[in-house]
Amino acid sequence: xxxxxxxxxxxxxxxxxELGFRLMETGAEIYRVEESVQYILQAYGVTTGxxxxxxxxxxxxxxxxxxHAHTRIRRxxxxxxxxxxxxxxxxxCREITQDPPPLAAALDRLDQIQKRHFVYPLPVMxxxxxxxxxxxxxxxxxxxxxxxxxxxxxxxxGLCLWLMGGLRANSFVRTLASGAVSxxxxxxxxxxGLGENLDFIIIGALMILVPGIAFTNAxxxxxxxxxxxxxxxxxxxLLIATAIALGTGFVLxxxxxx
Amino acid sequence: xxxxTPSYFLPCxxxxxxxxxxxxxxxxxxxxxxxxxxGGAVGWLVYLLAAPWIPGEIVRYFLASLALSVYxxxxxxxxxxxxxxxxxxxxxxxxxxxxxxxxxxxxxxGETALFISRGMHTxxxxxxxxxxxxxxxxxxxxxxxxRRRTHHFPPFRRS
Numbered sequence: 001x002x003x004x005x006x007x008x009x010x011x012x013x014x015x016x017x018e019l020g021f022r023l024m025e026t027g028a029e030i031y032r033v034e035e036s037v038q039y040i041l042q043a044y045g046v047t048t049g050x051x052x053x054x055x056x057x058x059x060x061x062x063x064x065x066x067x068h069a070h071t072r073i074r075r076x077x078x079x080x081x082x083x084x085x086x087x088x089x090x091x092x093c094r095e096i097t098q099d100p101p102p103l104a105a106a107l108d109r110l111d112q113i114q115k116r117h118f119v120y121p122l123p124v125m126x127x128x129x130x131x132x133x134x135x136x137x138x139x140x141x142x143x144x145x146x147x148x149x150x151x152x153x154x155x156x157x158g159l160c161l162w163l164m165g166g167l168r169a170n171s172f173v174r175t176l177a178s179g180a181v182s183x184x185x186x187x188x189x190x191x192x193g194l195g196e197n198l199d200f201i202i203i204g205a206l207m208i209l210v211p212g213i214a215f216t217n218a219x220x221x222x223x224x225x226x227x228x229x230x231x232x233x234x235x236x237x238l239l240i241a242t243a244i245a246l247g248t249g250f251v252l253x254x255x256x257x258x
Numbered sequence: 259x260x261x262x263t264p265s266y267f268l269p270c271x272x273x274x275x276x277x278x279x280x281x282x283x284x285x286x287x288x289x290x291x292x293x294x295x296x297g298g299a300v301g302w303l304v305y306l307l308a309a310p311w312i313p314g315e316i317v318r319y320f321l322a323s324l325a326l327s328v329y330x331x332x333x334x335x336x337x338x339x340x341x342x343x344x345x346x347x348x349x350x351x352x353x354x355x356x357x358x359x360x361x362x363x364x365x366x367x368g369e370t371a372l373f374i375s376r377g378m379h380t381x382x383x384x385x386x387x388x389x390x391x392x393x394x395x396x397x398x399x400x401x402x403x404x405r406r407r408t409h410h411f412p413p414f415r416r417s
Contacts, residue, residue: 028340082284083343084287086342087340087343090340094338119285120283120285124282125282125283128280129279130279131276135273135275136276199360203359207353207355215388216342216349217342219392223392223396245358245359245362249362249365252363253366
């Protein structure tokens with residue numbers, strides 16, 4: 001591959017930067033992004049490649065056979081987690097490192113993955129929030145009626161997250177507002193006589209917001225030696241946990257006063 | 259032994275249903291949904307089974323996180339998927355959501371001593387969870403390097 005004279009290094013840079021960027025956007029761990037890009041560079045015969053990634057930045061640089069350096073920096077915006085896209089990209093990466101196709105074809109396939117990708121519509125997400133909130137209300141010891149209320153609070157959180165996402169609110173504000181909304185809903189439901197245990201309802205619904213993902217990813221980054229990413233993700237997880245406590249706490253403190 | 263009644267294990271079922279729901283919110287498709295959700299049930303099952311022998315909640319959390327990490331790594335190898343995608347979902351029942359809530363509740367009521375002890379306990383649970391995952395995935399990574407047999411032991415410098 002690399003021996004052909006008119007090998008387009010800029011296109012290789014396009015491919016690796018785009019793949020790295022999309023992997024980061026699905027919430028992949030830092031080491032996975034760095035390794036994937038490194039493997040693709042090696043598959044196309046570039047052994048002088050360097051990749052550096054932290055949660056919101058990706059830098060790729062390599063030197064071609066004429067000694068010319070190619071570098072690209074991508075800024076990663078705030079993003080969620082999309083596991084099925086992560087799996088498709090991972091599979092794509094494994095396939096092209098085993099048998100590297102022409103660069104244009106690889107870029108085309110990358111676009112196809114993005115186009116064919118299926119994301120659940122909002123009603124399905126809200127249904128999942130309902131089931132999740134309800135199941136965890138019972139998991140923590142609530143009754144069937146608590147589960148119903150937990151589910152309703154879960155839907156409220158789902159709607160709030162969707163609305164705040166549309167308003168481009170950052171994750172701290174988004175979590176704060178969702179926590180407050182769920183506590184408010186739980187209070188109203190208990191007042192109306194449908195819910196029995198306020199705490200089980202709120203805890204069940206809050207499981208949607210709890211930063212388990214952020215924390216797990218942070219730990220995996222720290223384990224693979226990416227301390228910068230690990231520390232910043234740990235801080236993010238702690239901030240989200242604080243936001244949950246502040247949001248629900250705010251409503252629960254104000255409630256007796258009303 | 260009336261300890262292990264069917265209703266004692268009911269939370270595993272709730273955990274499974276909850277994990278299925280959360281798998282959907284993280285956009286997991288098809289057969290991966292029940293596989294990743296089962297990890298959550300496995301973790302909680304270990305937590306419940308260990309109860310009569312190990313009284314400490316933090317140690318049981320550690321055991322549960324070990325079990326579910328092993329499950330996820332094995333599934334990842336079988337299904338050729340990143341282990342993270344299973345781990346992210348399976349971890350949910352063990353995430354100390356209740357701990358965060360009760361810590362906050364103590365803070366609201368001004369019970370400083372309870373607030374601190376509950377907060378430390380929650381951090382301990384999160385730490386045990388992290389340690390279990392860390393341990394299993396480190397061992398798995400070393401095992402993969404060993405299996406590839408590309409290791410040539412470079413000159414080692416102590417830091």
